[in-house]
Amino acid sequence: MSHYLLIVESPAKAKTINKYLGKDFQVLASYGHVRDLIPKEGAVDPAHGFAMKYEPIARSSKHLDAIAKALEKTDIVYLATDPDREGEAISWHLQQLLADKGLLKDKPVQRVVFHEITQRAVAEAIQHPRDISTDLVNAQQARRALDYLVGFNLSPLLWRKVRRGLSAGRVQSPALRLIVEREEEIERFEAREYWSVQAQLAMETHRFPARLIQFDGEKIEQFSITDQSSAERVRSRLLEAAQGALSVEQVLRKQKRRNPAAPFITSTLQQEAARKLGFTAKRTMQIAQQLYEGIDLGGEQVGLITYMRTDSVALAQDAVQEIRTFIGDRYGADQIPAQPRVYKTRAKNAQEAHEAIRPTSVERDPDTLRRALSPDQAKLYDLIWKRTVASQMVHATYDTVAITLKAGDAGQFRATGQTLVHPGFIAVYQEGRDEQSDEDENRELPALAEGQAVPLEDIQNEQHFTEPPPRFSEATLVKALEEFGIGRPSTYASIISTLQDREYVVLDRKRFVPTDVGRIVNRFLTQHFTQYVDYQFTARLEDQLDAISRGERDWVPVLEDFWAPFKHRVDETLENVSRADVTTEALEEACPKCSKPLAIRLGRRGRFIGCSGYPDCDYTRNLEDKGEEAPPERVEGRVCPECSSALEIKHGRYGKFIGCSSYPKCKHIEPLVKPLETGVTCPECKEGELLQRKSRYGKLFYSCSRYPTCKYAVWNPPLAEPCPQCGWPILTLKTTKRRGTEKVCPRKECGYAVSAEDTALANAD
Structure with missing residues (x-):
């Protein structure tokens, strides 16, 4: 019979730990948080010392019942939730809930912490229990109160001033600002032309480049040569002076060490993954x-x-x-x-x-x-x-060489290279990079001596244009959040998910692009809540929360310092700022219909240009269009199959599509991109062909070409092979993490499945 009850957060963790402890222990899971703030206004009361009103989470009730039942036979309760502030708070909430129900009575409650789930670590933690840390709990309560106060005051404001369903958060808003400001920086960017001059050299079996570093006594900078004619003039002068070879002026050799990267922390793991x-x-x-x-x-x-x-x-x-x-x-x-x-x-x-x-x-x-x-x-x-x-291996060692070469009295070139002499830690692991360098770090150069002539194959000019800063990827955004002190490593994943779920940003080629709504929300917050989306302010607030967790500050004064000016700003904005002020951006351009000023406005499908005289004047155009409203784009060589009117390419909520020009009299529509043919006959109607299509959410599926007459569809790629078990005319290819790629029957009642690799090997034999 169990005398000790150990409570963790996750059932998987409970299963693992249960095998480490003896029969006197029972291990149960709380399944995460057990109570939270009441989901309505007044959950945090600034007027009464920021008193917080909690209620049990409904889904946790059956797990709490199991814990309550186990408590009847328990002598000591160990709370072993995660070893961080949030885990400490969950332990505290558990203790409070169980005490309020009168279930603890005289049973001692002890907090145990371990950072790895091994038999040694768990046993050691139980031998060294402690009390729940009030400082860590207060830090988590302060964070939760701040997030609640910001969310419950800013989000309704956004609903009134921009659009219903939007939200703003204490850390998500500065993160959005990072993405929007980077996009605006890219849009403001003006490319500058510059030219590089490079000599192509050959010595024995080595062919290698050398870049121009000095010309006619002047150092060559990035913008020293800015047009083709100047580049050609430099090239002609150098070729004439070189006379088919460059002379080695200086050879610098040295050894360079490179140390391994530190072990992973949360942020670096997210970046590297x-x-x-x-x-x-x-x-x-x-x-x-x-x-x-x-x-x-x-x-x-x-x-x-x-x-x-x-x-x-x-x-x-x-x-x-x-x-x-x-x-x-x-x-x-x-x-x-x-x-x-x-x-x-x-x-x-x-x-x-x-x-x-x-x-x-x-x-x-x-x-x-x-x-x-x-x-x-x-x-x-x-x-x-x-x-x-x-991280615990020896450094890597490189031999590096830098060779300076002369083209007569006209200019100097520099060739650099390095050779890996001793790989050290690189034999096991090398850290990735966010942006690839153009430099060939592992170029090997020939052994050259000062005064030696090196045959010149050619001197080449290459045109370049400066490039804007890249958009944020997940890795670079996490790095920026860490550098600015926005949130903490454990919150980065939820920050990014929230921005995507709210449709403030989208991923394009694995880079974050702000949506029109994201831009407007950011503009509203930066104009009217400048202090609260300031990177330094956010970082200082995180520092204050950390100070609370260390017992250096009291949590209530931190909230008081934040709340009074924030509430004043919310009330002032609510009273003095109209929705038009937020969603409309005036343009210095007159409406071609009525001559009133035009403005950028926010509609259901994003931003567009419209007349400020609306509804009296209905002139609109796309934001990208610079002049008169463009005529509709017609589909050449086809007419509507229902009414014979012209077909047009239209814009909808889910992108471009083909529609009838007689809309709304005729409502014929079809996808702009023709579905891909699979060559597999529909097994249901036996007349149509299964085509690859894309759902409105971007997921691929396969359906009959005779839709809507035939509505047969499957999610997985179809194969023109009958099921050997039930005879259904097709199989599908299904891939899962556990089982890999299998050929499965799409009829659930059949259940046939076989490894695609096994069948491929059998066919090969």
Whole structure:
């Protein structure tokens, strides 16, 4: 019979820990948060010391009932929620709820914390329990109160001034500002032309370039040569002076060391997973959570990595020793530095009690675990394992050379290269980059001596144009959020998801682009709530929350300092700013119909240019159009199949489509892009063909070409192969993380499924 009850957040974590503890323990899960602020105005009361009104979360009631039942046979309760502020707050809420129900009575409640789910870590935590930290709870309460006060005051304001359904948040709004300001910077950017001059040289088996660094005694800068005629003049002069060869003026050789990157913290894991694996921040954290909570390794539930929400790069001493021993055994003693590498945390308020993200045991290398993990889990674990091992290896060593060459008395060229002499940590792992460099870092140059002549093949001019700063990717946005102190690593994934869910930004070629609504919301906030979307203000507020968690500040005065000026600004904006002020942007252009001023306005489909005299004047045009309203774009060579009127390309909520010019009398529409043919006959009507189409949400599906007469459709790619089990005329290709790609019967009642790889091998045999 259990005498001890240990409560964690997740059932997966409970399953793993339950195998580590004896029969006297019962491990149950709270399934996350158990109570939250009441979802209406008044949940936080500034007039009474920011008193917060909580209520149990409905979905947690059955889990609380199970905990209550277990308490009847329990002597001691251990609260083992996650080792961060949010986890501390969940433990506090659990204690409060159970105490209010009178279930704790004289039962002691103790808080235990571990950063990895291993038998050793769990046992050690239970041997060293503590009380719930009031400071950490107050910091989380202050964060929750701030987010509530901002959301419940700014969001209704946006509904009135812009559009219903919008929201603003304490950290999401500065993040949106980052994306919008980058887009505006790109739009303002004016490209500048410049030319580079490069010599192509050949020496024995080596062909290598050298760039011009000096011409006629003047140093060559980026904009020294700005047009083709100047570039040709420089080239002719250099060719004439060189006489077919450049002379080596100076050879500089030196050795360069490169040290490994620190082990992962939350933000760097999200960045690197985006760069190398193409994972979103949200996906990365979901997979990391699975690895942390435990994976079934042949009947044993094992937590594979340490806690994944951390901003500390520190590693436990026993972990460092294990890694160094492993490196010596696997890669050789010469790959271990004389002293363990110690990394300093860059974040100002890192929780140093935490560790970096690392494998719970470096002996579990990725290759041995691959069969037990899903493809995504294997990829992320491989990344974490390699980064951790590399962080304790010796530096990489390069031989670098810089050669200065002369073209007579006309100019100087520079050729650079480097050779990897000793790979060190690079043999295991190399950090990715956000933007690729044009420089060839691993170019090998021939052995040259001063005064030596190097044959010149040609001198080439190349035209360039300066480029605007790139849009943010997930990796670079996370990096910017971290640098500006916007939010904390554990919140980055939710910040990005919220911006996308609210349709403030969209992903285009894996880069964030603000929508029209996102631009207007940002303009409204930056004009009327400048202080609250200021990057420094947001960072200072995070610093204050950190100070509360350390016990250096009281949480109520922090809220008081924020609330009074913020509420005043909300009331002032509500009274003095009209919806037209927010959604309309005046233009210095007259309406071609009535001569009244034109303005950029916000409609259901985004921003457009319209007459300020509306509704008396209905003139409108697309924002991109610069002059008169363009005539409708006709579809050449076709007419409406229903009424024989001309077909036009129209714009709708989900993009462009083909529609009848006689609308609304005739409502014929069809997709602009012709569906892709699959060559598979519809199994239901046996007359049409299954075509690949795209749903309004962008998901691919396959449906009959005779739609709407025949409405047969499947989600997975069809195959013109009958089901060997039930005889249905087609199979489909279905891919899942666990089972890979299979040929399956689309009829659920059949259930036929076989590995596509196995059938391919059988056919090959």
